[in-house]
Amino acid sequence: MRSIGLKKTIASIDVDTQNGFTPLCPTELPVPDGEQVVAELNQQATFAQYRVGTKDAHPANADWVSTQDAPVLSPIVGRNMDLRWPVHCVPGTKGFELVKGLPHVSQYDFFVYKGVEPDMHPYGGCYHDFAEKVSTGLIEFLRCKEVKTVLVGGLATDYCVKYTVLQLLAAGFETIVNLGACRGISPQTTQDAIKEMKAQGAIIIESSRELRQFDQLSEVIHG
Template structure:
């Protein structure tokens, strides 16, 4: 087994916000979304650096669903694809990280994404869908000699998957901890797992499995 050291390992909390939980039923609720906090905090103990991200969207965004443009319908634009319910608006409960997680300023690095009206990225490493405009997190991790990234958050089949694949393409060893994630449907989660594994992302089903890597300082 290819083991690694805590000193060159980071954890990434992807969009662990109330907007993706049943606390915000009119946004994009994911079943069990609030249950990931314990696993996210536990996996952070295996790493030297903790980074995180949030969706941050305007009510005026071009992709906001309405009666004429229901959710999942196509939306024209270079950096949008489909309509979504309005979610993660700054100043609302949905925008906030789930209770029990650090505040954004307590992370080592933090990303806010989707602020522009015509941008709706899924991954936290780039602002655009073409993966050209970096959010800076890849550069930050490389500057700090990080080689391995353990990923969790919401939702497994969208933002977690895309972030994991972006990190993988950037040359990091990536491990997705499913105990620290929740997905929208089992079918799309299974598909995401297959896609991630095919790309070389490693998958563990529970946090205690991380001990097998002997992440020691």
């Protein structure tokens, strides 16, 4: 068993845990059981000094919106968009809102809104663009607070969670993915995402109960 360090060096991130990614909004991008991650996200946050979050904030007329002739997941050419998606998470709609039971946005220590531009559809929470040159400020916030470890949960495992995790790993953070706080779009792409994150150095856990074991060991070590 290993320690994840002092609480003051830990951040917990809720990735895109919005109604638009749950069955509560069936015409958007409903991830199966997406609304059921709230308890685990709240639990993992108790192990962290900082709680951060991300939201998709897409315009309804985005260039990547799917149509009858260009269905969901069909490719689209663009510098910062790659696939077609249904309209989802439009500010001012139910789909944009965080799932009930999560804190109000104002209660987070840092918050990211992404995908605002109609020709940009980023997945990860750390950059606005695919080239990863335009920062959202998340990495800088974590470094400013001297965070070493990030606990990650949210929606969906195989897209926005995966890319956020890969970006955090590339930035040098120890990154723990809590599968109990995540849900994926499909079983196959979710398993592929887990393998990819693990191959890049992510620590994969099944629930926040495992964090309790880390935490207990940390208390022994650091007194």
